Structure formats: C-alpha cells, structure tokens
Amino acid sequence: MALLRTEKLPVQSQDDVVQVRQAVRAWAVELGFSLVEQTKIVTAASELARNAVVHGGGGSVELESVETAGRRGLRLTFVDHGPGIADIEQAMKDGYTTGGGLGLGLGGAKRLSNDFEIRSQPGAGTWVRIVRWK
Amino acid sequence: MERIPILKMGEFLLVSIQVDMHDRLAMTLQDDLTAQIVKRRARGVLIDISSLEIVDSFIGRTLANIAAMSRILDAETVVVGMRPAVAITLVELGMSLSGVRTALDVERGMAMLRASLAAGNGGAAGGDGAATH
Numbered sequence: 001m002a003l004l005r006t007e008k009l010p011v012q013s014q015d016d017v018v019q020v021r022q023a024v025r026a027w028a029v030e031l032g033f034s035l036v037e038q039t040k041i042v043t044a045a046s047e048l049a050r051n052a053v054v055h056g057g058g059g060s061v062e063l064e065s066v067e068t069a070g071r072r073g074l075r076l077t078f079v080d081h082g083p084g085i086a087d088i089e090q091a092m093k094d095g096y097t098t099g100g101g102l103g104l105g106l107g108g109a110k111r112l113s114n115d116f117e118i119r120s121q122p123g124a125g126t127w128v129r130i131v132r133w134k
Numbered sequence: 135m136e137r138i139p140i141l142k143m144g145e146f147l148l149v150s151i152q153v154d155m156h157d158r159l160a161m162t163l164q165d166d167l168t169a170q171i172v173k174r175r176a177r178g179v180l181i182d183i184s185s186l187e188i189v190d191s192f193i194g195r196t197l198a199n200i201a202a203m204s205r206i207l208d209a210e211t212v213v214v215g216m217r218p219a220v221a222i223t224l225v226e227l228g229m230s231l232s233g234v235r236t237a238l239d240v241e242r243g244m245a246m247l248r249a250s251l252a253a254g255n256g257g258a259a260g261g262d263g264a265a266t267h
Binding site for chain 2: 014015017018021022025035036038039040042043046047050094104105107108111112
C-alpha cells in the first residue's frame with residue numbers, strides 16, 4: 001500500500017472535533033469521493049474524534065491518502081492516551097455507553113467505514129483506524 | 135458566547151442552523167430553545183438543518199431531545215431540510231430519529247406545525263393563528 005500524503009491534527013477539544021471534520025471533508029473532496037461517501041467518512045471521523053476527547057482525554061488523528069491496486073482511500077488513525085477499553089467487544093455494541101451518549105460512536109463509525117481496526121488496553125489508551133475506499 | 139439565533143413568528147419559533155456546530159453550541163441551542171418556548175409561549179418549533187453537512191450521533195441526539203422537551207412543554211417540533219446524504223448516513227450510523235417529525239422544506243414544515251396546532255384546537259383554527267384567546 002502506497003502512502004500518498006499525510007497530515008496529523010490534534011484532537012484535544014470540541015473545537016478540534018469540528019476542525020477534524022472539516023479537514024476530513026477537504027481530503028475526501030480532493031480524493032473525488034461522492035457526496036454520500038464524504039458524508040459517511042466525515043460522520044465516522046466526528047464520532048471517533050468525540051470519543052478521543054470525551055473518553056480518551058484528548059489525542060490526535062492522522063489523515064492519510066493511500067493507494068493499493070489502483071484504488072485510493074482515505075485512512076484515519078485516532079490515538080488517545082486515556083483509560084483504554086477493557087472489553088472492546090462490549091464497547092462496539094450499539095447502546096453501550098460510559099459517557100452518557102447514545103453508544104453509537106464505535107459501532108456507527110465501523111458501519112460507516114470500509115475497514116475498521118481497534119486496539120486498546122486498560123491504562124494504555126485507544127487506537128482506532130478506519131479506511132474508506134473510493 | 136456563540137449562539138444560534140432563535141426567531142419568533144406568530145406562535146412558532148424558527149431556527150436555522152448555519153454553522154458546523156461543536157457539542158457545546160448544540161447544548162446551548164437545546165437550553166435556549168426550551169427556555170424560549172416557555173418565555174414566548176410558543177406552540178411550535180421549526181428547525182432548518184439544510185446547511186448541515188453532517189448530523190452525527192450527538193447532533194442527532196440533541197434534535198431528538200429538543201423534540202421531546204418541546205413536546206412536554208406543549209410545543210411541536212419539526213426538523214426540515216435534511217440533505218439526502220445526511221439521511222443515508224444517519225440511518226447507517228444507527229439513528230432513525232424516531233420521535234422527531236421531519237419535513238422536506240420550511241414551507242412544508244410550517245404547514246405541518248399549523249395543521250397540528252389546528253388539530254390541537256379542535257380543528258377550529260383555519261390558517262395562521264386563529265386561536266389567540
């Protein structure tokens with residue numbers, strides 16, 4: 001997989017969540033994503049960025065445009081150094097929440113992406129990577 | 135502090151969300167709207183989201199909360215102007231916004247509010263604000 005471009009943004013505050021949405025939108029437009037594809041990846045990014053702020057106590061996101069077998073995609077990697085997730089399977093379930101939200105963040109972000117990967121351990125923060133292919 | 139303006143038109147409150155809302159701004163809108171419903175004795179709330187490029191779970195929940203709170207305060211809420219891509223994404227995200235009334239545009243939303251107000255007044259109101267007693 002070839003890495004075409006990369007950018008790292010902070011995800012520390014609610015305002016950063018808005019900045020991340022706008023950056024992801026700009027990248028998706030540049031990659032030639034359809035309006036529905038743009039909307040899906042921006043929404044997924046918004047959920048994961050909010051998770052990083054609310055549950056992870058802040059972190060960062062890396063935006064990357066990638067290419068493999070002539071196919072381009074937008075890859076987003078969210079990292080936080082918060083308390084981590086003890087039971088990932090449970091955290092992925094719709095309706096499971098510890099932050100007073102709807103518990104749609106992780107499961108919803110997964111449904112809105114083509115690839116989804118999560119790594120986390122209690123005390124070691126959370127790492128989430130999604131890719132949306134064009 | 136940043137705020138989304140709330141306009142009054144007859145018995146209704148109108149809100150048009152024109153900015154990419156961070157969560158605090160959405161919460162402020164929710165608080166302001168419920169306060170304004172009581173203060174201005176509004177019977178309906180129309181929220182135009184045609185400028186919104188995304189509705190994520192937080193904004194979706196805020197819209198659902200506004201609808202539920204306004205109903206308890208005897209005012210109907212109609213959300214209008216959702217973009218098709220936003221609707222597709224919301225459903226895939228897992229939110230169906232059940233409990234939130236929607237209309238395609240402002241005109242239809244206003245008609246919906248007038249109709250439910252008329253029905254609530256025993257069908258006596260014809261058109262705008264016939265029941266002012």
